[in-house]
Amino acid sequence: MNNGLICIPICSASIEGLEKKIVAANEKADVIEIRFDCISPDEFGSTGSVPVTKITKLLAAAQKPIITTFRIKEQGGDRDISADERQAFWNTEFETEFCDLEEDVIDDSRYPIRKNRICSFHDFSGTPKDLDALYERLRNTGADILKIAVKPDDITHGIPVWKLLAKAGSDGKVIIPVAMGESGKWVRILGLGHGAFLTYASLDLGEETAPGQITVDDLTNVYRSKELTNATEVFGIIAGDTSYSMSPYIHNAAFATAKMDRVFVPLQTSDLSNFMRQMVRPETREIDLNFGGFSVTNPHKQAIIPLLDEIDETAKKIGAVNTVKILEGKLFGYNTDAAGFIAPLTAKYGGLSNANVAVVGAGGAARACIYALKQAGANTTVFARNVEKAAPLAADLDAMLRKLPTENCGAELRDFDILINTTPIGTRGPTENQTIFSADDLSGIKLVYDLIYVPEETRLLREAKLAGCQTLGGLEMLIGQAVRQFEIWTGEFPETEVLENAARKRLALL
Ligand code: NAP
Numbered sequence: 001m002n003n004g005l006i007c008i009p010i011c012s013a014s015i016e017g018l019e020k021k022i023v024a025a026n027e028k029a030d031v032i033e034i035r036f037d038c039i040s041p042d043e044f045g046s047t048g049s050v051p052v053t054k055i056t057k058l059l060a061a062a063q064k065p066i067i068t069t070f071r072i073k074e075q076g077g078d079r080d081i082s083a084d085e086r087q088a089f090w091n092t093e094f095e096t097e098f099c100d101l102e103e104d105v106i107d108d109s110r111y112p113i114r115k116n117r118i119c120s121f122h123d124f125s126g127t128p129k130d131l132d133a134l135y136e137r138l139r140n141t142g143a144d145i146l147k148i149a150v151k152p153d154d155i156t157h158g159i160p161v162w163k164l165l166a167k168a169g170s171d172g173k174v175i176i177p178v179a180m181g182e183s184g185k186w187v188r189i190l191g192l193g194h195g196a197f198l199t200y201a202s203l204d205l206g207e208e209t210a211p212g213q214i215t216v217d218d219l220t221n222v223y224r225s226k227e228l229t230n231a232t233e234v235f236g237i238i239a240g241d242t243s244y245s246m247s248p249y250i251h252n253a254a255f256a257t258a259k260m261d262r263v264f265v266p267l268q269t270s271d272l273s274n275f276m277r278q279m280v281r282p283e284t285r286e287i288d289l290n291f292g293g294f295s296v297t298n299p300h301k302q303a304i305i306p307l308l309d310e311i312d313e314t315a316k317k318i319g320a321v322n323t324v325k326i327l328e329g330k331l332f333g334y335n336t337d338a339a340g341f342i343a344p345l346t347a348k349y350g351g352l353s354n355a356n357v358a359v360v361g362a363g364g365a366a367r368a369c370i371y372a373l374k375q376a377g378a379n380t381t382v383f384a385r386n387v388e389k390a391a392p393l394a395a396d397l398d399a400m401l402r403k404l405p406t407e408n409c410g411a412e413l414r415d416f417d418i419l420i421n422t423t424p425i426g427t428r429g430p431t432e433n434q435t436i437f438s439a440d441d442l443s444g445i446k447l448v449y450d451l452i453y454v455p456e457e458t459r460l461l462r463e464a465k466l467a468g469c470q471t472l473g474g475l476e477m478l479i480g481q482a483v484r485q486f487e488i489w490t491g492e493f494p495e496t497e498v499l500e501n502a503a504r505k506r507l508a509l510l
Contacts, residue, residue: 001227004192005030006201007067008216009209011038011078015054019061025203026063028216033067033100033200034058035209036089037077049088056094065097067118075102076122076149076210087111098145106141119143123150124180124211131160132167139173145197149178151211155269156278158184159286165194181212182243183268186236188214190265190289193228205509222252228263233292235264235489238275240299242266244428244454244510246503247295250482253502254494262292262490272300276307282329293489294324295482301364308333318371319396320364323485334488337368340481341451342376348472349418349447353377356415360404360436361422362390365451369420370397381416409441419464421450426458428510435459439466446470453478453503454510475503 008029012018018034025032036050045051059066070089071077081089090101090111100118105111119138127150128134138146146168152158158179168175174197179187188199201216202208219225237247243266251264269275277284280291296304301320305311308324311333315321321333346352355378359366362384373380374397381400384390394401405412413419419442425431437460442448448464453474461471479499486494 002192002195002229004196004226005198006192006216006219006226007031007033007198008203009033009035009069009200009213010203011035011207011209013038013040013043015039015043015058018058021203021207022058022061025216026061028203028220029064029201031065031067031098031198032062033069034062034096035078036068036070037072037079037081041079049085049092052092052094055092059094059096067098067100068094068096069100071100071120072102075120076124100147101143103138103141106143113142116145117143118145118147118176120147121149125151127152127157127160131164135164135167139171145174145176147176147178149180149210150184151180152183153181154271154274155183155186155267156271156274158187159278162187162191162194162287165191165196169195178210179212180210182241182266184212185214185242186265186267188212189219189223189225189263190228190232190234192225193232194230199225222249223263223265224252224256229261230290231261232290233260233262234289235262235291235293235295236267237264237295237297238267238269238272238300238304239297240268240270242268245297246453246478246506247482249502249506250479250499251295251486253498254482254486257495257498258490258492260490267294269300272303273307276304280326280331291326293326293485295485296322296324298364305333307331314338314371317397318367319393320367322364322368322481323488325488334485335368336481336484336488337365337477338372338375339484340477340479341365341369342372343480344472344476345418345447345449346376348470351377352418354379355417357381357418357420358383358413358416359399359420359422362386362393363422366422367393367397369422369451370399374398378418383412404436409437410443413437413441414444416445418447418449419445419469421448421452421458421460424452426450426460427452428454433459435463437463439463442467442469447472450474451477454507456507475500475507479503 008025010021098116099114100120106119119141161177176197201219202213237245248264255262278286309330315333315335318335322337323334325332357378357380360383383404385404387403447470449472450458450460451474452458464471
């Protein structure tokens with residue numbers, strides 16, 4: 001356990017809406033931040049500012065310590081607030097455990113001194129160049145607590161705000177570092193274990209008051225943020241976009257059930273080598289996060305290979321790494337996609353010796369599938385929209401290669417027993433209702449396997465069912481490869497059911 005707190009910020013245009021949210025937050029928050037700047041002027045009556053009776057009513061609804069915030073637009077507030085209105089608000093008579101004031105007014109004598117003053121700074125466009133100088137400026141105010149919120153556009157740009165934790169610790173200052181956006185989630189999750197005073201969490205999905213805010217349920221029950229310390233071993237998914245990843249849900253559930261002091265976080269980066277150099281490699285890293293290993297996914301599965309110390313034979317043959325284990329400062333690469341892919345296929349279809357398999361797509365996942373199919377004795381043909389680009393993959397893995405047809409598809413697929421989709425067509429988003437092949441094209445195919453798992457049943461699988469094919473979705477592969485990752489990282493076998501339940505629970509929300 002650490003001493004950090006989870007604060008739920010509450011924003012609503014109406015007093016009634018705020019009150020309802022405060023009541024809901026009472027159940028889950030350690031601290032509630034009431035964003036008075038969210039209240040619509042329609043609620044003011046003739047007063048020109050939030051009437052004291054309404055403030056008192058809201059404060060009475062809270063059963064947890066409150067942070068009062070009345071933020072100006074320039075600092076991320078909800079609406080334009082005049083200087084007079086701002087001053088009038090802070091001169092209203094009420095008392096809360098904390099108040100959040102911006103740098104320009106914190107030491108202004110026209111603003112009464114209140115207890116536990118947070119001096120806050122927000123940058124929604126990036127990370128300011130000289131964060132240390134900014135920290136010094138805020139430290140030199142009369143504030144009791146410093147809050148610095150930045151928006152890194154890549155994971156390593158969150159390092160400066162993370163480093164403030166150690167600085168504030170040695171200065172004896174209380175600090176709230178915030179890294180907004182998907183690339184900053186690691187700071188929100190791990191901060192409490194490294195001395196952050198609090199971390200902000202949204203009341204629910206869709207209730208975020210800043211980019212990248214994690215729900216209070218996820219922060220508490222998935223990431224177990226209040227249980228983390230600086231000794232906790234950190235794992236994570238390295239991806240270009242971590243926002244749809246199921247891996248944090250699956251792996252954190254497995255760690256929690258096994259009662260392991262380990263956590264799994266999103267690590268979104270478009271600059272893999274910088275991430276490895278500045279945050280991971282023991283010789284060059286700038287912060288010490290006790291990393292134990294990673295899942296690796298799009299677009300880094302191949303690019304990570306030269307950045308590792310060793311990779312195992314399977315990963316070498318596939319030419320892609322989806323798992324990294326860190327042991328005594330050395331980085332070892334593995335590929336668990338192949339094992340995760342083939343197990344459910346053979347369980348459903350039976351032996352694959354001499355089966356004719358069509359693999360659509362020629363990316364990272366296709367590599368693992370083709371390798372596993374070859375190991376199982378299948379005859380594999382890759383269908384790619386760009387055969388020139390796919391040629392090295394087909395040559396590396398000794399597979400046949402054909403252009404993905406756009407007409408006469410049924411004839412092109414006539415001789416195949418199994419069809420596997422490794423393209424993202426049909427996944428949640430703009431292509432969700434698309435399919436590479438229709439039911440007519442698929443008649444005669446015995447089994448259609450779609451690697452996509454969001455949604456669980458894709459349009460392609462629906463077409464396959466219409467054509468009378470057996471079907472297999474991507475969820476079993478996802479679980480299978482994650483089980484193997486868990487074994488590599490921990491040396492123990494997880495309860496597969498726990499991983500499955502966690503994945504299904506998450507899928508139901510997507
Ligand atoms: P990737 O490396 O980006 O490869 C995607 C492949 O699909 C590329 O060959 C790409 O062709 C092709 N493609 C994309 N859009 C296409 C289109 N409109 N028409 C034809 N071909 C198209 O991605 P990946 O890592 O292999 O992942 C692919 C899918 O598999 C994703 O949906 C992912 O979620 C899923 N997956 C699932 C699991 C699991 O455990 N179930 C594991 C890994 C991946 P170009 O090269 O020409 O762009």
